[in-house]
Amino acid sequence: MEEKKKKGFFGKLVSGLTKTRNNIVESIDNLVSSFTKIDDEFYEELEETLIMADLGVNTTLKIIENLKEKVKEQKVKDAKDVKKLLMNEIKELLSVEExxxxxxxxxxxxxxxxxxxxxxxxxxxxxxxxxxxxxxxxxxxxxxxxxxxxxxxxxxxxxxxxxxxxxxxxxxxxxxxxxxxxxxxxxxxxxxxxxxxxxxxxxxxxxxxxxxxxxxxxxxxxxxxxxxxxxxxxxxxxxxxxxxxxxxxxxxxxxxxxxxxxxxxxxxxxxxxxxxxxxxxxxxxxxxxxxxxxxxxxxxxxxxxxxxxxxxx
The missing domain is CATH 3.40.50.300 (P-loop containing nucleotide triphosphate hydrolases)
Structure with missing residues (x-):
């Protein structure tokens, strides 16, 4: 029953976040598909996208900084792989202790x-x-x-x-x-x-x-x-x-x-x-x-x- 309730709320969350998703994710998807390599210009565009999506300047700069480190550490070359790293980065920022x-x-x-x-x-x-x-x-x-x-x-x-x-x-x-x-x-x-x-x-x-x-x-x-x-x-x-x-x-x-x-x-x-x-x-x-x-x-x-x-x- 609890599981069913959780699934129901996730569905509401998905539809509830539609406007935000259209605002953020479409821009990110367009961005990663239009860049073949991860360079300064790519990061600048990503920075602008996140600021426009109400993440604010300070939070965006923190995310970009951490992202650059992870991309370097994991030797990520393809811009498409950045999206998953970005998601993990945001999850870490948002974690709430039980x-x-x-x-x-x-x-x-x-x-x-x-x-x-x-x-x-x-x-x-x-x-x-x-x-x-x-x-x-x-x-x-x-x-x-x-x-x-x-x-x-x-x-x-x-x-x-x-x-x-x-x-x-x-x-x-x-x-x-x-x-x-x-x-x-x-x-x-x-x-x-x-x-x-x-x-x-x-x-x-x-x-x-x-x-x-x-x-x-x-x-x-x-x-x-x-x-x-x-x-x-x-x-x-x-x-x-x-x-x-x-x-x-x-x-x-x-x-x-x-x-x-x-x-x-x-x-x-x-x-x-x-x-x-x-x-x-x-x-x-x-x-x-x-x-x-x-x-x-x-x-x-x-x-x-x-x-x-x-x-x-």
């Missing part, structure tokens, strides 16, 4: 951060539904109190996932909501507490202060719980998502990235740039509207789907 998901089986608090409109509330709802399906006791905290819509939306997801939600009135103190939610999580012996937070990057100082306060409450009141801070980014915004991530990294101790809306963009290459530049693992990706369309990030499957390779059994 231990990154240990929090799922511990008593944990998930702090979800990100600007409005990136799919933050939806991500929380989908995670809640998935954890609930695994027979975990989940509580949600509506600590984005600045938008009534955020509280309503989260309440709707809580009802859909059939989990409890702790919320207060609009404009109430987010710290107070988290305090109540922690008390509820302890009293009901919850496995996972997921806290929504406000995402106002334009008001960085306030946001920083707010997150600091929330973290303090969690550390003081729920010291024995494992803490994860997941940043939700909208992949359709490409390099903007990377800039957002850099800004959030200045104000929060991010432990993982959730990349949403990969199915609607040609900018899927941003997943590679984000993980490479931030040194923060992409932990979940979303490739559709359904609850099961948010999944743990599998770098091998991602690169295979991106390059149109068949998934190996």
């Amino acid at each position: 231990s990154e998901y240990e929090f799922e089986n511990k008593k944990s608090v998930l702090l979800i951060i990100g600007v409005n409109g990136v799919g933050k509330t939806t991500t929380i709802g989908k995670l809640a539904a998935q954890f609930k399906a695994e027979k975990k006791k989940v509580i949600l905290a509506a600590a984005d109190t600045f938008r009534a819509a955020a509280i309503d939306q989260l309440t709707e997801w809580a009802n859909r996932a059939n989990v409890e939600i702790i919320s207060q009135q609009e404009n109430s103190d987010p710290g107070a909501v988290v305090f109540d939610a922690v008390a509820a999580a302890k009293a009901r012996k919850a496995d996972i507490l997921i806290c929504d937070t406000a995402g106002r990057l334009h008001n960085k100082k306030n946001l920083m202060e707010e997150l600091r306060k929330i973290n303090k409450i969690i550390e003081r009141e729920y010291a024995d719980a494992h803490k994860e801070t997941l940043l939700v980014l909208d992949s359709t915004t490409g390099q903007n998502a990377l800039q957002q991530a850099k800004q959030f990294k200045e104000i929060a101790d991010i432990t993982g990235i959730v990349l949403t809306k990969l199915d609607g963009t040609a900018k899927g290459g941003i997943a590679i740039a984000i993980q490479s530049e931030l040194k923060v693992p992409v932990k979940y990706i979303g490739v559709g509207e359904g609850i099961d369309d948010l999944q743990k990030f599998d770098p091998k499957a991602f690169v295979d789907a991106l390059f149109g390779e068949e998934k190996e059994e």
Whole structure:
């Protein structure tokens, strides 16, 4: 059953990454077929292709540098053989340790951060539904109190996932909501507490202060719980998502990235740039509207789907 689910998601990943694949792979295929030898001009063209595919300058330069070394080491002469090396290079850049998901089986608090409109509330709802399906006791905290819509939306997801939600009135103190939610999580012996937070990057100082306060409450009141801070980014915004991530990294101790809306963009290459530049693992990706369309990030499957390779059994 699990295998079937995985295959289903790989299929969605393949179709979800169609725009990105057309953007990157067609250019790479054209490139390798138009060059007979691997020279400086070939590398320059490849560099341009990767930068245009939203991998960003720094990540591209790192990939090209490593690629040159491997081509030399393995005495690769044919440009067509570079594609496989490139795929392996990207897989290495994206690798995520199994231990990154240990929090799922511990008593944990998930702090979800990100600007409005990136799919933050939806991500929380989908995670809640998935954890609930695994027979975990989940509580949600509506600590984005600045938008009534955020509280309503989260309440709707809580009802859909059939989990409890702790919320207060609009404009109430987010710290107070988290305090109540922690008390509820302890009293009901919850496995996972997921806290929504406000995402106002334009008001960085306030946001920083707010997150600091929330973290303090969690550390003081729920010291024995494992803490994860997941940043939700909208992949359709490409390099903007990377800039957002850099800004959030200045104000929060991010432990993982959730990349949403990969199915609607040609900018899927941003997943590679984000993980490479931030040194923060992409932990979940979303490739559709359904609850099961948010999944743990599998770098091998991602690169295979991106390059149109068949998934190996």
